[in-house]
Amino acid sequence: MNPIRIAKNWISYRRTMNELGNLSSQALSDIGLTRYDIRHIAARSFR
Template identity: 50%
Template structure:
């Protein structure tokens, strides 16, 4: 059970870090990556899988 909590917390931290980093990018930089501002949470969620 403890391992599950640690795994979920680690995934959440990675998700938040990804959202924060992508949110700091300019619209141009996001566009170069093929990501829109609306896609940031989706991309971050996929990065934790």
């Protein structure tokens, strides 16, 4: 796999983790997510 692609995917993963992690539990609930879901959602961007 291309190292540049891996780096871009990792940055996307971390950005998603940070953005969703900064939302309140109420905001996450409003969009149908829990704190447990954040890592799974972010992992999709790393694939």
